[in-house]
Amino acid sequence: MEMIQESDIKLLFSEQDIQSKIKEIANTINTTYGKDSLYVISVLKGSVMFTVDLVKHLKMPVRMEFIRLSSYGSNYTSSGKVNAVDITLPDLNGKNVLIVEDIIDTGHTAKFLLDFIKLNFKTKSLRFCSLLDKKEKRQVDIDADIYGFDIDDKFLVGYGLDFEEYYRNIPYIGYV
Ligand code: IMP
Ligand code: MG
Numbered sequence: 661m662e663m664i665q666e667s668d669i670k671l672l673f674s675e676q677d678i679q680s681k682i683k684e685i686a687n688t689i690n691t692t693y694g695k696d697s698l699y700v701i702s703v704l705k706g707s708v709m710f711t712v713d714l715v716k717h718l719k720m721p722v723r724m725e726f727i728r729l730s731s732y733g734s735n736y737t738s739s740g741k742v743n744a745v746d747i748t749l750p751d752l753n754g755k756n757v758l759i760v761e762d763i764i765d766t767g768h769t770a771k772f773l774l775d776f777i778k779l780n781f782k783t784k785s786l787r788f789c790s791l792l793d794k795k796e797k798r799q800v801d802i803d804a805d806i807y808g809f810d811i812d813d814k815f816l817v818g819y820g821l822d823f824e825e826y827y828r829n830i831p832y833i834g835y836v
Pocket of ligand 1: 706731738740761762763764765766767768769770814815816817821822823
């Protein structure tokens, strides 16, 4: 598949849009957990930018874990098959667990991860936080507990989201 020119990327959410939405999301999280400590589980690679910006605004004691899943093949559509590249986790029994994702699309990744954690641990709480939510594309019955932006069925790049592994470093979110 051909490279996208950066000039072909149309702005959807600016750096400012993203940062002010993240502050709102952080406020919700701070209100939800209060002073209770929290395990943030970041799903790499897509949620790297969102995670680091989000945790800076959290007020409770936070521990961070990173796992790597992949679902997209090298095209625009989700394969529906989730590949656990690295899902090494500490003991999450009795812990508040917040999964942090870039985007929920078909929902297969979210379902896989929630099922995996429920099967292996008795957490104190388990919630799912996603910056973006593509509700139209959902194939499984899953909803984020906390999310930032609702989006239509567009293929997005930037701020962690890739096209063939490129464009994750673009500071805004755009579509092609
Ligand atoms: P799901 O399993 O279909 O919900 O897909 C979730 C994963 O697919 C996300 O964590 C992203 O990494 C990737 N993804 C979904 N939509 C897009 C997009 O528009 N651009 C880039 N990656 C996407
Ligand atoms: Mg992702």
